[in-house]
Amino acid sequence: MASPLENLSGPGRPLQKEAPDAKEFAGLRRSALARLTDSAKNSNSMESRFDLAYNAAHALCLAALRWHGYRPTNRYIVFQGLPHTLGLADAHSGATASAEKPAL
Numbered sequence: 001m002a003s004p005l006e007n008l009s010g011p012g013r014p015l016q017k018e019a020p021d022a023k024e025f026a027g028l029r030r031s032a033l034a035r036l037t038d039s040a041k042n043s044n045s046m047e048s049r050f051d052l053a054y055n056a057a058h059a060l061c062l063a064a065l066r067w068h069g070y071r072p073t074n075r076y077i078v079f080q081g082l083p084h085t086l087g088l089a090d091a092h093s094g095a096t097a098s099a100e101k102p103a104l
Contacts, residue, residue: 005068005070014073014074017069018066019069020067029060039056059077065081065085
C-alpha cells in the first residue's frame with residue numbers, strides 16, 4: 001500500500017520524488033533556526049517577526065519533506081504533508097505511526 005506522500009507524488013502532482021540531500025537538509029535547518037531566532041527579537045516589526053516565523057516554519061516543513069525524499073511543486077504542500085513527514089498522520093486513530101528515515 002502506498003504512503004500518503006507517495007500518493008501525492010508523480011507527474012502533475014504536488015510532490016516529486018528526489019533523493020534526500022544532507023547538505024540541503026542542513027541548510028534548510030540552519031536557515032529556519034536563524035529566522036526563528038530573529039522572529040523573537042522585539043526590535044523587529046510585528047510584520048517582520050511574522051514573516052520570519054512563517055518562513056522558519058516553511059523551511060522546517062520543507063526540510064522534513066526533503067528528508068523523506070520528496071520535493072514540493074508548490075509552497076502550501078509542505079504544511080499539508082507535515083503529519084505524514086512526522087509520522088503523526090495516524091495519531092488521532094491511536095495507531096502507532098512509523099517515520100522511517102533514509103540515511104543521510
